[in-house]
Amino acid sequence: MMATTLAMAADWPAWRGLDATGVSNETDLPSTWTPDGKNMLWKASIGGRSTPIVINKKVCLITLAEPEDATKWQERVVCLDTDTGQINWEHRYNVFQTDIPHHRVGWANLVGDEKTGYIYSHGVEGMMYCFAPDGTVVWSRSLGEEVGRISGFGGRTVNPVLDGDLVIVSFLTAGWGSTYIPRHRFYALDKITGETVWVSTPGDAPKDTTYSAPVIRVIKGERLVIGGxxxxxxxxxxxxxxEKVWGFSISKRGINSSVVVDGNLVYASHSEENTDGSTAMGRLVCLDAEVISNGKPKLVWMVDGFTGGYSSPSIHAGRLYHVDNSANLVAFHTKTGQKLWKHNIGIAQKASPVVADGKIYVADVDGRFHILKLNGDSEPEILDIDEFKEIDGSATQINGSPAIANGRIYLLTNTHLYAIGAKKISSRPSETLPDLAEKAPSGSPATWLRVSPSEDILPVGGSKQFKVHTFDAKGRLIGQVEASWSLDGLDGTVNDGNLQLGQKNISQSGLVIASVGALKGSARISVRPTVPFQEDFDALEIDSVPAGWNAARGRFQIVPDGSNKVLKKLSENPRTWRTTVYIGDPTAKSYVIEADIKGSEKRRRMPDIGLVSHRYTIALMGNTQKLMVRTWLSELARFSKEVRYRWGPNIWYHMKVRVDNKAESATIRAKVWERGKPEPAQWNIEAEDLIPHRQGAPGIYGYSSADIFYDNIVLTSIEK
Structure with missing residues (x-):
C-alpha cells in the first residue's frame, strides 16, 4: 500500500486524530499544568461538549452561542488563533424543529480538510455546513427538510468524516420513496459541492439515535467505511x-462508541444487553475483517461485561485503552483481549482517551483532567490531575477529548477552552498515512454502476446533470462512462444525463436510470412544487400519500371524506405521533401557507395540529386549548408565544400563516377560523423573532394522539 505525506500532519483535523485511533505522535508534551498558569498558554471563555479540531493555525469547535441568554441561543462554529486564543471567525445559525435541549447543542465534532482548509459541521437540528478557511459558507444542507433526518431528544449527532473527495455523515431518516422506512443511513456528499454521491442503508430497524463515528480503512483491497x-x-x-460488505450484531440498543481499527482487526464495544442471551451488560469485541463468512467477520475474542458505551477506545503498541461507563480506564492486549490493568479516574465517563508522548490524556465527566504515564503492561503512574469547578462548587463537565497538535494540548470544558503547552512551536516532520485512493487494476470488469448525484431535491421545471462511474467487485473506481438514460415516475426528459423536468406543479418522486450493458444504476429525485401551489388530494389514490413527501408514508394516508379526499394522520403508533412533513423547497421564503385542518378525540385526548413556515411551527394545541408559535420544541424560551384558543373535535377549521422578514427581525402571524365562515380581519397571534429564520420549507405538523385530517393546502406569494 502506498503512503502519502500530509502537508500539515502535526494538526489534529478530526476528533480521533489523523488516523482515527486516538493517538498522536507528538513528543515533549507537558506532564503537568494548572488552569491558572503553569504550562497554560491561554484560556478562552468558550465552552462546549465536543472535541476541538486544529487546522492551519486555528483551533475550531462547535458549541452553543450565548449560553447565559436563552433568547439568543443558537448553534455556532467558531475558530480561534492557536497562538493567542483570539476569535478568528465564527458562524451562528438557528436551531429549529428539534426537541434536543440547549445543553446538548454542539454535540458532533467538526472535521477539517487538510488539502482545502475547509471545515465541516453537523448540527443538532440537521444543518450540514462546509466553511472556507475564512469562515465563508461554501455550501449548506438542511437534512431534515431535504431527506427527513430524524432528530432525537438525547442530542446524539454523528461526526462527519472525510475520505478523499467525500464527506460522510450518518443519521436516522424517514424519507420518501425507498427511504420512507425509518433507518440509520449513511450519506456520502461531495466535499466541494455538497451533492449526494451515495446513500447506504446497511441495517435494520434502529433502536436509538446514536453517535458512533465511522472510520475509513482499506482491508483486503476494499476501501471501507466501518462504524456502529x-x-x-x-x-x-x-x-x-x-454497498454493504459485512455486518456484526452485538447489542440490543444502538451503538454509540466508535470503533477503532488496527490492520485487519476491528474493535467495538457497547454497554447494553447483548444479542446472544448473555446475562452480562456490555461487551468488547475484536473482529477479523479479512475473514468473512455468511456476511459476518470472524470473532477473534470478546470480553463480556465491559460497559464501554459512551467513550471510544485508543489503540497503540499492541494495547487497547478504553474507559467504561463508570470511568474505569482499562488496558487490553490487542491480540488476545487479556485485561492488563484497570485504573479508576472518576464516577461517570463520556470522553475518550488520547495517547501521546508515552502518556494518556483523558477527562472524566465530573470535571477532572488526568495525565497518566504509561508503564507497559502495568498500571500507569499519575502525573497530574486538574479539577474544574463552577462558582457554586459543582463540577464543570468535560464531555470531549483533548486535541493534540504542534506540541500543544487543547482541552474544552463546559465553560472554557484551554491551550496547554509551549508558547513557541518547533518545526515538526510531517506524518504519513496510508493512501486510500486505490483504483481498480487495468481490465477489471465492472460490477457496480453509480449515478451521481444519487439523490436530489428539485423544483418544478428544474434541471440537473448526472454522471455515471463504474466500479469493480471490491468497490474500486474504474472510471466515468457513457450510459443510456430513462425516467421512472417523473414528468420530464433525460438526454445524455441531463434531466429536464416538466412544468406540472405537483409533488413528484421518481428515478433517473442509467444503463451500461447489463448494469443499471439510478438517482432518486423528489420534485417539490413551487409557489403558488394547491393540494386538495382529490387526484391521489386512496391509502397513498403525496409523492416526494418525507416521513409521510406509514404515518399518513389519503382517505375519503364524503365526495372528497383528505389526508389523514394516523394515531395507532405512539412512536410516530409527532411528525413534521416538508412539502416544499428548504430555500423558500416570502410565502403564505394555509390549510383546512380537523382533529378528532380519543380517550379524552385531542391532538396538536399545525403548519410549518420559514422553520416556525404554528399549532393548535388540543389538550391545552391554545394556539402556539415556536421554532425549537424543547426550548420555548428561545422563541415562542401562545394564546388561548378554544376549538373542538371533529370540526373543520382553516389556518393561515404568514411570516414577514424585516431587516432585524421576523413577524409571524396566524389566524384560525371555522371552515365556511368569513375570514376574520384580525390575526389570532402575532410574534416577533429577533433572531429570525429567513427561509424554510413549508410543511404540515401533527401530534396525533388522536386522528388528524388535512385538506386544501394552499401556498401563495407575499406581494412586495
Missing amino acids: NGDGSIYAIRANTG
Missing part, C-alpha cells in the same frame, strides 16, 4: 459506492 449503527450492529460499507 442504530440497530446495534457494526457494519462495513464500500467507501466509493455505499
Whole structure:
C-alpha cells in the first residue's frame, strides 16, 4: 500500500486524530499544568461538549452561542488563533424543529480538510455546513427538510468524516420513496459541492439515535467505511459506492462508541444487553475483517461485561485503552483481549482517551483532567490531575477529548477552552498515512454502476446533470462512462444525463436510470412544487400519500371524506405521533401557507395540529386549548408565544400563516377560523423573532394522539 505525506500532519483535523485511533505522535508534551498558569498558554471563555479540531493555525469547535441568554441561543462554529486564543471567525445559525435541549447543542465534532482548509459541521437540528478557511459558507444542507433526518431528544449527532473527495455523515431518516422506512443511513456528499454521491442503508430497524463515528480503512483491497449503527450492529460499507460488505450484531440498543481499527482487526464495544442471551451488560469485541463468512467477520475474542458505551477506545503498541461507563480506564492486549490493568479516574465517563508522548490524556465527566504515564503492561503512574469547578462548587463537565497538535494540548470544558503547552512551536516532520485512493487494476470488469448525484431535491421545471462511474467487485473506481438514460415516475426528459423536468406543479418522486450493458444504476429525485401551489388530494389514490413527501408514508394516508379526499394522520403508533412533513423547497421564503385542518378525540385526548413556515411551527394545541408559535420544541424560551384558543373535535377549521422578514427581525402571524365562515380581519397571534429564520420549507405538523385530517393546502406569494 502506498503512503502519502500530509502537508500539515502535526494538526489534529478530526476528533480521533489523523488516523482515527486516538493517538498522536507528538513528543515533549507537558506532564503537568494548572488552569491558572503553569504550562497554560491561554484560556478562552468558550465552552462546549465536543472535541476541538486544529487546522492551519486555528483551533475550531462547535458549541452553543450565548449560553447565559436563552433568547439568543443558537448553534455556532467558531475558530480561534492557536497562538493567542483570539476569535478568528465564527458562524451562528438557528436551531429549529428539534426537541434536543440547549445543553446538548454542539454535540458532533467538526472535521477539517487538510488539502482545502475547509471545515465541516453537523448540527443538532440537521444543518450540514462546509466553511472556507475564512469562515465563508461554501455550501449548506438542511437534512431534515431535504431527506427527513430524524432528530432525537438525547442530542446524539454523528461526526462527519472525510475520505478523499467525500464527506460522510450518518443519521436516522424517514424519507420518501425507498427511504420512507425509518433507518440509520449513511450519506456520502461531495466535499466541494455538497451533492449526494451515495446513500447506504446497511441495517435494520434502529433502536436509538446514536453517535458512533465511522472510520475509513482499506482491508483486503476494499476501501471501507466501518462504524456502529442504530440497530446495534457494526457494519462495513464500500467507501466509493455505499454497498454493504459485512455486518456484526452485538447489542440490543444502538451503538454509540466508535470503533477503532488496527490492520485487519476491528474493535467495538457497547454497554447494553447483548444479542446472544448473555446475562452480562456490555461487551468488547475484536473482529477479523479479512475473514468473512455468511456476511459476518470472524470473532477473534470478546470480553463480556465491559460497559464501554459512551467513550471510544485508543489503540497503540499492541494495547487497547478504553474507559467504561463508570470511568474505569482499562488496558487490553490487542491480540488476545487479556485485561492488563484497570485504573479508576472518576464516577461517570463520556470522553475518550488520547495517547501521546508515552502518556494518556483523558477527562472524566465530573470535571477532572488526568495525565497518566504509561508503564507497559502495568498500571500507569499519575502525573497530574486538574479539577474544574463552577462558582457554586459543582463540577464543570468535560464531555470531549483533548486535541493534540504542534506540541500543544487543547482541552474544552463546559465553560472554557484551554491551550496547554509551549508558547513557541518547533518545526515538526510531517506524518504519513496510508493512501486510500486505490483504483481498480487495468481490465477489471465492472460490477457496480453509480449515478451521481444519487439523490436530489428539485423544483418544478428544474434541471440537473448526472454522471455515471463504474466500479469493480471490491468497490474500486474504474472510471466515468457513457450510459443510456430513462425516467421512472417523473414528468420530464433525460438526454445524455441531463434531466429536464416538466412544468406540472405537483409533488413528484421518481428515478433517473442509467444503463451500461447489463448494469443499471439510478438517482432518486423528489420534485417539490413551487409557489403558488394547491393540494386538495382529490387526484391521489386512496391509502397513498403525496409523492416526494418525507416521513409521510406509514404515518399518513389519503382517505375519503364524503365526495372528497383528505389526508389523514394516523394515531395507532405512539412512536410516530409527532411528525413534521416538508412539502416544499428548504430555500423558500416570502410565502403564505394555509390549510383546512380537523382533529378528532380519543380517550379524552385531542391532538396538536399545525403548519410549518420559514422553520416556525404554528399549532393548535388540543389538550391545552391554545394556539402556539415556536421554532425549537424543547426550548420555548428561545422563541415562542401562545394564546388561548378554544376549538373542538371533529370540526373543520382553516389556518393561515404568514411570516414577514424585516431587516432585524421576523413577524409571524396566524389566524384560525371555522371552515365556511368569513375570514376574520384580525390575526389570532402575532410574534416577533429577533433572531429570525429567513427561509424554510413549508410543511404540515401533527401530534396525533388522536386522528388528524388535512385538506386544501394552499401556498401563495407575499406581494412586495
